[in-house]
Amino acid sequence: MITSNNINAAVFKPNPGQWGNNATATFSSLADWQNSNYWTILDGTGKTADYPTDNDVVQFGSSAQYGNNGMVITGFDLADEYTGITFNANSYPSVLTIGSGATVDASSLNENGNRITLTINSGGELTVHNTATFTANQTSIYNYGTISFNDGLNMVHTGKNTIVSSGDFNVTGQFKMLGTGLTVSGGSFDVSEEWVIETADGQSNNDLDVTNGASLNVGGIDFYQYAIGPEDIDITGGNVTVSGSCNHAAVCAEIEAQGGDLPVELISLFGIKTPEGFLVKWTTGSEINNSHFMIEASNTKNNWKEIAEIDGQGNSNVATDYEILLKGEQYNYYRLVQYDFDNSYEILGILTQNVSSENDTISIFPNELTQGQSTNLLFSNPDSDIAFTLYLFDLVGNEVDQKSASNYASSFYQYKVPNSLNKGYYILNVLIGSKRYQQKILVK
Template structure:
C-alpha cells in the first residue's frame, strides 16, 4: 500500500522548553523564519536551531528541508539523548543528515515517512514503528555505541556502511534493511518513483487539511495541493474510535497540481461523540488513510433508543425494538447520500416486549440509516446494512 503524503510544516526552537509540537495542517518552509508564525502549539514563530534546542520535537505533518536545487544539511548535536525527535507524518530533506554521538533519539511513528536525498550518518538511537519508513538515497552509515535500533519498520538506502545494516537487522530479529529499488516490491512504488526523480514530481496526494465540525449534522471538509491517480475518497465514521464503517464517497480529480477543496455532510450523526477518517483510493485500488478526527456533536443521549436486529439484513426483514415504549409516527430509510429510500407512516406503540418488522426487500443492497420519528417529534436513528 502506498504512502500518501500530507503537505504540512512545523519546526521550532526555544531553549529549556520541554516540548515543541507543531500544529496539524501547517505549511511552511524550513529555511524561512517568518513561515513558522502560528505553526506551533504556543503560536510563536521559531526557526529550529537543532544544536541549541533542548526540547522534545514532534512533527505532525510534512516538512521539506532544502529544495531540489539547493541542499540544506541537518545536524543534530551531541549530548542531547534526553530528548526525542519524533516524526508522526513526513520529513523530506534535500541534503545530508547527521546525528552526532548521543544526539536526540529519532522516532518514526506508524505511517511516518523520513526521506533523505543525501547521506545519513547516525550515532544515536532510532526507533521505527511497524508502519514507519526511512528512505536514504545516498549512504546510511552508523557507528558508535549509541547507534541502537528498535521497532519493526523498514529502512531503504542506496548503500550501507559501518554497522548500519547489521544493527537494523539485529534490532528486529529479521531483515529490515533494503535497497531503494525494493520500495516498489513492498508496495511503495510511488515513493520509489518520487525518490528516483529527485523529488521533482509530487507524491500521489498532498493533503492540506481535513476538518470535521458539528454543523447541521457534521460538516467535513478537506483540500489537496496535488493529486496523482486519485479516483475517490471514502468517508468513514465510528462511534468508538476503533470500528469504522463507510458513510459516503466523493470522487477525486485524477491528476491535479492545483488546490482542490472537498466537502461532505454527515446528516445522520447520532452519538454524542463521533469519529471520522478519510480514505483516499487510487484507480488501481491502492489506498491510504488520513488522520482520525474526533467531533463532539452536541447530541445528548436519548432516554429512548431504537434497536435494529439484525444490523446486517440478508432476508429482507429487520426487527425494531426499543428500551422504552414510544409511539412511532414515521419510519424512514435513507441512503448514504441522504436520499430517501423508503418511508412508512405508522401509528404503532413500540416497546421492548413488541417487535416491529420492516421489510427491506424492495430496496437495493448497501448502507442505510433508519430514522424513527415518534409522536412527540423526537427522532431516533440507527444504521443497517442490506445485503
C-alpha cells in the first residue's frame, strides 16, 4: 500500500474499468475529475469524497500495461480547486501529460523507480513544490508550456535522460544533472542556484543545446571536471548567462566563446595542501570593475570567516595569475569571493583541504578528448617559474608529440591534442625536474 505524508490523504488511480486496460485516462474538465466512476480508490483513510482533492495521492502509469493507465489533464484549472496533490508513478514506464489550458499544483512528483515521460503542452502549467528526483533510465521531460520545480530538480542516471523545453522552465534551488541531454529550443530555462554535475558517470550522455533565441540562466556552474566537454555544448542561436561562479575552465571558456555571459572569466581555480599551509591559485582571463578578491574559510560550509584579501586588476583583458599561501589556522573549506567597486560580489568557487595531498604537483583534465581539443594542466608548484616537458605516447610506446616550456610562470597550461591523431588511448607524460606524471588520454 502506498501512503502519503498527509495523515488524512487518500490514494487514487484512474479506473481501468472506465478507461480500458490499455487506454490513457483523460480528464478534460473538473466534472471529469469529480466523476467517481473515473477513479479507483486504493486507500480511503479519512476520506469523504470519492475522487482526489487537496493533498491526496494520485497514481499514474503506462497505457501499455494492464490496469496502469497513463494520465492526461487538459483544458481546466485543477489548481484553482485542489492543491498539494502527490503524483506517484506506478509502472515502468509511466506517462503524465498536462495539456493546454490545464493548471496543476503538485506537492510531489515521485517516480518510485519507474521511468517517467512528463509532457507539458503549450498553454499547460505544472508546479511541483517538493524536490523532484528522477533516477530511472530514459526518463524524459518535454516542456512546451510552463513548469516550476520549487525545491530543486535532480535528473540523475548514468544512462540517457532527456529534457526538451521551448516554454518556461523554472527551478528554484539546484538543478543536478547526470546522463542527461538538455535542449532549450525556445523560451527560458532558469535555475536560481547552481547547475551541478557531481561525477563523470554518464558523461557521454551529458550535453547542452540552446537554440532559437532561447536562454539558459543559472546561478552558477559546478561540474565535475570530466563530466562534460566543450564539444558537448552548442549555444548557437541562444544564450547562456551564469550569474555566479563557473568552476569548469573549459566549459566556461566555451560558453564565453559562443557568446554566453559570465560576469567573471575564471580560467582556473584550485588549492593544495603544503607543509607551510594551504596554497590557493587562480587565473582570470579578463576582469571588469574588479576591486578585490576575498578568501573566506569555514569548517562546515557555514559561518564563513574572511581571512585574506587580494587586490584585483580593475579592468583587464589579459590573463592574470593569483596565488596566496594561507598559513596559521587551517580549515576544511575555503572559498574565493570577487568584489566589484560598488561592493557587489560573486562567489567564484569552494575548495576543500581534501582535494589533493601535499605530494601532488599537477592536475590534468579532461582525459577524454576529441581530435584537436585541449587538455588542461594545473600546476601547484609554489615556485614562480616552472620548467616542464610534455610527451605524448601511444600504447605501444611510440612518441607522437612533444612540447617543452622553460620559465613558465603561470599555474595554467593548455595542451592541444594534434588533429592528426587516430582515435584511441594515449599516455600523456609530464616531466617536471626529476618528477614524472602520467595521465591516460582517450581521443574520441
